[in-house]
Amino acid sequence: MKLFSSCCGKGSDGEKEAKTEPPRKVFSLKELHAATNSFNYDNKLGEGRFSSVYWGQLSDGSQIAVKRLKSWSNREDINFALEVDILSRIRHKNLLSVRGYCDEGQERLLVYEYMPNLSLVSHLHGQHSAECILDCTKRLKIAISAAQAIAYLHHHATPRVVHGDVRASNVLLNSEYEARVTDFGYGKLMPDDEAKNDNNNGYLSPECVASEAGDVFSFGILLLELVSGKRPVERLNATTKRGISEWVLPLVYEGKFGEIVDERVKEEEVGERLKKVVLVGLLCAQREPEMRPTMSQVVEMLMNESKEKMSELEANPLFKKPCSGEENHREDQEGVDVISEEKDDHHQQQEEE
Ligand SMILES: Nc1ncnc2c1ncn2[C@@H]1O[C@H](COP(=O)(O)OP(=O)(O)OP(=O)(O)O)[C@@H](O)[C@H]1O
Numbered sequence: 001m002k003l004f005s006s007c008c009g010k011g012s013d014g015e016k017e018a019k020t021e022p023p024r025k026v027f028s029l030k031e032l033h034a035a036t037n038s039f040n041y042d043n044k045l046g047e048g049r050f051s052s053v054y055w056g057q058l059s060d061g062s063q064i065a066v067k068r069l070k071s072w073s074n075r076e077d078i079n080f081a082l083e084v085d086i087l088s089r090i091r092h093k094n095l096l097s098v099r100g101y102c103d104e105g106q107e108r109l110l111v112y113e114y115m116p117n118l119s120l121v122s123h124l125h126g127q128h129s130a131e132c133i134l135d136c137t138k139r140l141k142i143a144i145s146a147a148q149a150i151a152y153l154h155h156h157a158t159p160r161v162v163h164g165d166v167r168a169s170n171v172l173l174n175s176e177y178e179a180r181v182t183d184f185g186y187g188k189l190m191p192d193d194e195a196k197n198d199n200n201n202g203y204l205s206p207e208c209v210a211s212e213a214g215d216v217f218s219f220g221i222l223l224l225e226l227v228s229g230k231r232p233v234e235r236l237n238a239t240t241k242r243g244i245s246e247w248v249l250p251l252v253y254e255g256k257f258g259e260i261v262d263e264r265v266k267e268e269e270v271g272e273r274l275k276k277v278v279l280v281g282l283l284c285a286q287r288e289p290e291m292r293p294t295m296s297q298v299v300e301m302l303m304n305e306s307k308e309k310m311s312e313l314e315a316n317p318l319f320k321k322p323c324s325g326e327e328n329h330r331e332d333q334e335g336v337d338v339i340s341e342e343k344d345d346h347h348q349q350q351e352e353e
Helices: 013-020 029-035 080-088 120-124 136-155 192-197 212-228 244-253 270-284 295-303 307-314 327-333 345-352
Strands: 044-047 051-057 063-069 098-102 109-113 171-173 179-181 233-235 240-243 338-340
Touching: 029 051, 029 063, 029 098, 029 109, 080 098, 120 171, 120 212, 136 171, 136 179, 136 212, 136 270, 136 295, 212 244, 212 270, 212 295, 233 244, 240 244, 244 270, 270 295, 270 307
Parallel strands: none
Antiparallel strands: 044 051, 051 063, 063 109, 098 109, 171 179, 233 240, 240 338
């Protein structure tokens, strides 16, 4: 999977930065064993397809999250230290950057700042979901801060980066409930086969290619998930599943925004406040890549509070109910298909833990 775009030419600003910025800290395995109580089960924060993550504390008292990669032994062709060094130079306040790494023996570990409010997925569907900490204001803040992070990767980072795996488990939350997007650009470090097996999780664009437009599609799904508290794909019966935008779009035709919003958010006028997030989410999740906005347009739409811009957005033909003859044609062009039985149940279960 190619994650850096071709514009990362030699002689770019990134190279200049590489000369002036210090390399990330190289941690010893002994240091990380001491910090995590030898990767004790009690320190485990979670587990994904490619890694387990442990809470730890360094001797200076700072809290860290240590990501221990699985299956590294198959990837001896990749220069781990170099890849991590390139990624760790990509810095933005809403990206979770790497503090350091360790590559001793068979172990490959990445060290990050610890995010006390864990991941967005744990609040929407996992261990914090019953507490409903995410009110409307926090959800808006998460939408904007996560959009800014991905816009930075696409439009300003050197080299430019396609995230390739935008999803709620990769949006971590700091103490102020601002997003810190993680796992960007790690395509080379993760086993390809496993990534390919996970291609029907609802976030993957119909064109199935890692690209900026593909990230926009995934981000649209994430916005709909954030507002509704529903999963990207819902099981309708034993053999059929429905994508979230297919559920949302008919409610938008009817103007029923209140029904889309997560019922755990009990606030006045909440449908109106989150309406823009829903509309932007649907624009992003369109089937045709060229119909989707860019991430910088997404940031602009989410942040702009003018009534004119909102009216412009609402007037988009996507949100008008098609006449009966048009309906089938429109369904082919927009939204997410009904998805037949697939294999992501295992991953969903892991994310909730
Ligand atoms: N810096 C961090 N601070 C706090 N918790 C973290 C941090 N990094 C990861 N986690 C927790 O560890 C869990 C597992 O992370 P990991 O990146 O291994 O997998 P994932 O992103 O959930 O899934 P996948 O990698 O398969 O997409 C996350 O969902 C999150 O709850």
